[in-house]
Structures are given as structure tokens and as C-alpha cells.
């Protein structure tokens with residue numbers, strides 16, 4: 001048989017589905033709605049293998065629901081807003097946003113997206129995701145701007161927003177404020193430097209990893225239980241090189257076991273420094289600028305980058321004999337997740353969503369959501385419990401959704417846009433009032449920051465459902481399902497949960513399904529490590545169905561390894577089912593339910609019913625991998641190896657009655673297998689359905705078909721025993737023939753124990769036929785060749 005061109009076959013069905021609107025959400029349908037909060041992939045070049053896997057997994061579940069009779073709302077969006085897009089544009093085009101007027105850069109970004117998006121989205125179409133592609137949003141388009149700005153106004157009205165000039169996490173590389181969720185722990189190699197401070201005539205040794213912070217030193221602390229330092233309480237310490245004095249104080253946060261037990265407090269080296277500043281009302285001294293360089297506080301080091309300043313200070317301390325030891329250590333620092341740069345605390349004016357007061361409620365919301373798998377809720381809980389900061393939502397960047405805010409230049413009162421005028425760009429547009437409502441000044445200035453991208457993507461339930469008419473919106477929200485990857489539980493899932501409660505006082509979805517990572521030989525794939533598998537290449541080689549088949553072999557939430565041989569197994573399944581279809585339909589005539597069902601066929605259909613039940617239960621439990629495994633095994637062994645062999649002879653040579661029973665059974669079983677596999681391998685099942693079943697079944701597509709239900713047939717308690725004995729007997733004969741190196745068609749005399757003959761009495765003709773037994777005798781189970 002000629003090798004089938006899967007690429008052409010898949011293209012043909014993609015076009016057919018789109019033309020016929022197979023996956024369209026039906027506004028007028030009376031069916032129950034199932035709405036999905038599809039993850040909008042970040043526009044970052046192309047789909048990666050993790051996407052291919054996780055979107056396939058959610059698509060299995062959605063396709064199952066569609067066949068269960070739901071009217072599916074399955075939109076598609078792209079996240080093309082904010083810093084990730086900026087960085088992609090800067091990298092691809094070799095430009096820097098800060099080198100040009102802001103308006104020019106935004107224009108370049110939008111043009112870039114217009115060109116890149118269709119190609120980017122095509123990857124998702126190619127892998128067979130069954131979205132309604134007409135329900136589309138981009139997180140930067142006008143519709144999304146309007147919703148994000150509405151969200152801002154609504155939260156402001158509800159007293160959930162505040163703007164504060166205070167030290168906040170800051171990325172000196174991206175030059176923007178950073179939210180807690182965007183800061184990641186990273187273990188790095190560093191050095192503990194033992195530096196000599198003085199108190200009067202005495203020397204005090206302090207260990208620090210950040211000697212460049214010396215000019216920002218505001219106090220020296222020791223633990224109140226530390227007897228070594230009690231005598232210094234209330235005294236002053238002199239800071240080396242910079243020669244100014246700071247108080248020596250007690251605080252339980254100073255760890256007597258760390259270094260010498262003495263610690264310098266600088267505003268703001270880290271989180272503890274910030275707590276000390278507040279608790280002891282210490283002065284604020286900023287040694288590092290928003291650009292990540294030293295300020296004038298550092299004297300002649302002014303303008304130096306942080307690491308360069310560290311090196312210089314260490315050298316100066318050495319030269320002055322003030323550095324007594326250096327020890328290498330590993331310690332955990334906060335880095336910006338977008339660029340890996342160490343985070344600093346910089347005083348700046350930022351907008352925050354107030355939510356630390358809601359921690360208890362947040363945990364309750366998490367409990368109300370049904371998680372699949374259930375243990376993923378712990379990640380959410382841990383995140384909530386570890387929250388220390390309100391949600392920083394302003395970014396000092398260029399490409400993103402602007403705040404709908406202006407300020408009075410004189411008294412800094414914020415002036416908000418009117419809801420009717422959204423979306424606004426405060427840089428271009430004017431507020432509805434011409435003077436400050438407080439001081440009447442006419443000098444009004446725009447907010448130039450942009451909203452952090454998660455502020456918008458946390459509104460995805462609205463970005464999609466608000467594209468629909470008002471009367472439908474209520475039926476779509478709360479949504480049925482949120483599918484997503486586990487690494488963004490603290491970002492996307494958590495933030496959407498918060499927004500939904502602050503705006504609408506309810507959970508945004510009923511269920512969340514969480515998918516795992518794809519690794520390569522146990523390691524996370526990354527471009528820098530060069531261990532990346534491109535799904536585009538895999539699809540070229542084996543087809544989308546084969547990748548999906550592979551994606552169905554791991555359970556939800558499980559991290560799993562990419563292995564080419566697993567995709568190849570998928571390809572083998574596709575070839576096998578296509579061959580089986582050709583074989584079956586070469587001889588089969590369509591047959592409605594016959595008056596008489598032969599015993600073998602009845603027993604086989606009982607096995608099929610068992611499979612349908614198991615697969616349905618598995619899908620209801622979000623366990624597509626168990627469903628696939630069961631159908632796959634049934635297809636290869638029960639159907640192809642056993643049943644097809646059993647009925648072969650009857651199909652060619654049987655009486656009309658025998659043929660009718662076999663035709664009916666083959667047709668029903670094959671159709672059921674196709675339907676059970678349709679969510680996993682949508683292309684090949686559509687091909688076979690179209691060729692052989694459509695004319696009788698009448699649906700436009702197998703994907704608009706109904707999910708199989710158990711066939712109504714009589715059953716008895718003995719059925720299972722008979723079927724097992726049947727399979728056991730023919731398997732035995734097969735083994736004997738292959739042992740004796742005989743053809744499977746070789747004629748034999750088959751001896752079966754009397755008790756087993758009784759069990760098999762009603763199927764004995766089929767046993768004779770499939771084993772080519774000329775005669776059946778009584779005795780211990782054995783085969784004699786004629």
C-alpha cells in the first residue's frame with residue numbers, strides 16, 4: 001500500500017472544518033454551553049513542544065465534551081502585550097525602545113505583530129486545536145484595552161487601587177517595577193567579604209555579599225541574645241572607606257549564626273533591610289539608581305554599574321587593609337523572571353492592587369475550584385500563604401495598555417478617564433475635565449507608565465466572553481474550564497481569580513486542568529542548552545495526530561519526557577487503523593441491526609460495551625490517557641488480532657445470516673473505536689469516518705457526532721467466562737502453530753477438555769473456522785497437525 005501523505009490529509013481536514021464551521025460556537029443552539037478559558041500563548045516566535053502537548057491535552061477534553069452534546073465556547077487569543085513582545089521585537093529587529101520616540105516604537109511593535117501573528121497562530125491550527133477561530137482576541141487590541149482600563153476604573157472605584165512612592169522591586173535591566181510573582185529565586189555563587197567597621201578604638205568585623213552597598217549603610221544590627229555584642233548597644237559604628245557613623249542596634253532578625261553575627265542594614269539591600277527601615281524608622285539612602293548604576297552617595301563610584309562597583313570597593317578595602325577574609329558561598333537571590341537580572345529595591349511611584357488583606361478569602365476561593373489533578377491546589381495555597389506585597393501593576397515601559405489616568409501637575413491628584421471614553425491613551429487624549437477637581441490648576445499631565453501584562457491577561461474570561469451578545473454572556477461566565485500549565489498558577493490562574501472576585505464576587509471557572517512540563521532526557525528544554533525539540537519538525541515527519549497521540553500518553557499535571565519512539569507508536573496506530581479500515585470495508589456491506597446476532601458477535605459487542613463504559617468514565621474524570629490506553633489496547637488486540645481473525649472466514653464465505661451478523665458487528669465496533677479515538681487523533685478518524693461512515697450516519701463530521709453509548713444487547717453472567725476461554729483457546733492454537741513454524745492457515749485437529757467444550761458450545765463453529773480445525777476432539781488441550 002502506498003505511504004499516505006499525512007500532511008496533505010491533515011490540511012484537507014483543517015480546511016474542511018473551517019469551511020463547514022465544525023467547531024463554531026452556536027449562538028442559537030438550545031444545547032448546554034461548555035465554555036473554555038483558553039490560554040492565550042505569548043507571542044514569542046513559534047509554538048514549542050510544551051505548547052503542543054498542553055494544548056493537545058485540553059483539546060482532548062473539549063472534543064469529548066463536544067461529542068457529549070455540549071455547545072462549545074472555545075475561543076483563541078494571543079498574549080502580545082507588554083514586556084515579552086517588546087523584548088521579542090527588540091531582539092528580532094535589532095532595535096532598542098529607548099533609542100526612539102515612544103510612539104514610533106509602539107507602531108513598530110504593532111506592525112511586527114500584524115505580520116507575525118497569522119504564522120504564529122497557524123501552528124495551533126496545524127496541531128488540530130478545535131477552537132472557534134472567529135472568537136479571537138489579542139491582549140493589545142482595542143477590545144482588550146477597553147476591558148483592561150475598565151478593570152482599572154472599577155478597582156479604583158472599589159477602593160482596591162493605590163499609588164505609592166516607596167521602595168519597590170525593580171529590574172535594573174528592564175528598568176521597570178516588578179511584581180512579586182515576577183521575581184524568582186535563583187541560587188548563585190557569591191562571596192562573603194569580612195569587612196572591618198570600627199566602634200571607637202575597637203574593630204567590628206561584618207560579613208557581606210554586597211560591599212557596594214556600604215554608602216547606603218544606615219545601621220548595624222546584632223541579635224539581642226548575642227552576648228558578644230551587648231556592650232555596643234547604643235554606640236556608633238564607623239563605615240569603612242566612607243567614614244560616616246551609624247547606630248549599633250538590636251533586632252531579632254539578625255542571625256547570630258550567620259557570618260560574625262553582625263549585619264549591616266542598607267536601604268535597600270534586600271527584603272529584611274526594608275523591614276528594618278520601617279521598624280526602626282531609619283533614614284532612606286539610595287545607593288543604586290533606576291538605571292542600575294551607583295548614585296552620588298557612592299562618591300567617586302557614581303555612575304558605575306553594580307558589579308563593577310562591587311569589584312572596585314573590594315579592591316579599595318583590600319588596599320586599605322580593611323578586608324580580612326573572603327569566603328565563597330552559594331546563596332539565593334531574587335531575579336527578574338523575564339531576563340534573569342538580580343532585582344533591586346528602588347524608590348519609585350507605582351500603582352498597586354490592594355489584596356494582602358484577602359489572603360484568607362483567596363484560600364477559600366482556591367478550595368471552591370475543582371483542580372485536576374487535585375494536588376495542584378497546594379501550589380496555589382503556597383503562593384497565597386507566601387504573599388508579602390500588594391500587586392504592583394505599573395511598568396515603566398513602552399508597549400502595553402496605558403493607564404486611563406492623568407494627574408494634576410501641582411497637587412498630584414489623579415484624574416480618571418470616563419468609562420464611556422475607553423479606551424484612552426492619556427498621552428494623546430485629554431481628560432473630560434479641564435482643571436484639577438481639587439486645586440483647580442489647569443496643568444494636567446498624563447500617566448506615561450503602562451499596565452503590567454498580567455493585569456490584562458487576568459481578564460481573559462471577559463476578553464473572550466464579552467465578544468458575545470449580552471444575553472449569551474451570562475451563560476458563559478463563570479466558565480466551565482480553565483486549562484493551563486502549572487508554572488503559571490501563581491501568575492495567570494491566581495491573578496484571574498483575584499480579578500474575578502474583586503469585580504464580580506465569584507470564581508471565574510468551575511474546573512481547572514493543569515498540565516505538566518515536557519522534558520528531554522529528564523531536563524527542561526531551553527534554547528540556551530540547545531536541547532529543544534521543535535513540534536513543527538515532528539509534525540512534518542509524523543503528522544499532528546502522532547504528536548497528539550504522544551501527548552495523550554501522559555496524565556494531566558505530569559512532567560514527562562519527549563521520546564521520538566512514542567510519537568512513532570502514534571504513527572503506527574494511524575497506519576494500522578487505516579489498513580484495518582481498508583480491509584474491513586473492502587468486503588463489508590452496510591447492515592442495520594440483524595434479526596439474529598451470532599453468539600461470537602454478541603460476546604465481542606459485550607467487550608466493546610465494556611470499553612465504551614471505561615473510556616467514558618475516564619474522560620468524565622479528565623483522564624484522557626486512561627481512555628486512550630484502553631481504546632488503543634482494544635483496537636490492537638481485541639479487535640484486530642482476535643475479532644477480525646475470527647470473522648474473516650464468515651465475511652468471505654458465510655451464509656447471509658452469518659454475514660449480516662458479522663457486518664453489523666464490524667460496522668458498530670469500528671465506528672465506536674473511531675469515535676473513542678476522535679478526540680485524540682482527529683484527522684485520521686475524520687478521514688475514515690468520511691470515507692466509510694458518513695453516508696449512513698449523516699453527521700458532517702465525526703467531531704459533530706455523538707459520543708458512543710453502550711449497544712443494547714442481552715448479556716448473561718457466563719459471557720465473560722466464555723469470551724475468555726474463547727480467546728485463550730485461539731491464542732493457544734496460534735502459539736502452537738508459530739512454534740511449529742506452520743502457517744496460521746495450517747489445518748489441525750484440536751483437542752479441548754470436555755468442560756471447556758461445554759463452555760464454548762455456542763461459539764464452536766467460529767473456533768473451528770479461526771483455527772482451521774478439521775475436527776474437535778475431547779481431551780487435554782492440544783493441537784495436532786494434519
Ligand SMILES: [Zn+2]
Nearest residue numbers: 171174336339
Ligand atoms: Zn528584567
Ligand SMILES: [Zn+2]
Nearest residue numbers: 408411436439
Ligand atoms: Zn491639583
